[in-house]
Amino acid sequence: MAQHLHTIGFDADDTLWQNEQFFRMTEAHFAELLADHAETDRLTERLLEAEKRNLGHYGFGIKGFTLSMIETAIEVTDGKVDAQTIAKILAAGREMLRHPVETLPYVGDTLEALAGRHRLVLITKGDLFDQERKLAASGLGDHFDAVEIVSDKSAATYRRVFADHCADAMMIGNSLKSDILPALEVGSWGVYVPHALTWTYEHADKPEMNPRYREMTDLSGLGPLIQEIEGTKR
Helix, strand or coil, X not given: CCCCCCEEEECCECCCECCHHXXXXXXXXXXXXXXXXXXXXXXXXXXXXXXXXXXXXXXCCHHHHHHXXXXXXXXXXXXXXXXXXXXXXXXXHHHHCCCCCCECCCHHHHHHHHECCEEEEEEEECCHHHHHHHHHHHCCHHHCCEEEEECCCCHHHHHHHHHHHHHHEEEEXXXXXXXXXXXXXXXXXXXXXXXXXXXXXXXXXXXXXXXXXXXXXXXXHHHHHHHHHHCCCC
């Protein structure tokens, strides 16, 4: 049955612009710094454990990631990590906060085509200052009717953001765990746009039996999908 989509939500990192690649590059540098104390695979495992453990304290984003690297360095060296190594980890974190913003294919054209026809909302989690910096640098801010920078994404998040329009809303993102599953839980559409690099924490099984779940390789297919849902496809 055709319906009008009132609100369309977009994730930011690795949906609108590149992000995870900077974490992977920094993680590789971190492994080099601690190579004498732990194998890369083991160090990566310990770092992931620290990140998960610290989410409730530091939240998502580069600052929490940097603190987790320092904590992991202390752990794998039995408290013997030197000040110079700590300084290099901090410098790597600061460099991440300055990384350039590279928008992904079809993002600008897609947002421009949808603006004015739907209420567009950017829904992203992470450090407030960093997310605001990336949005400003992307030049995409004027396309959005609202911006929500949240500590985490859950069904409650989407109920609040979509308000009385959950059934007439759509969420687009590269994380099944954060963008798609909780949006589907409140009755919205969920459009999964996989990214080549996605943090392990965000992995989940695809809800392929849910009739409101869709998947596409990039945002070029979003316009036709919306037309199909609204019964306006020609």
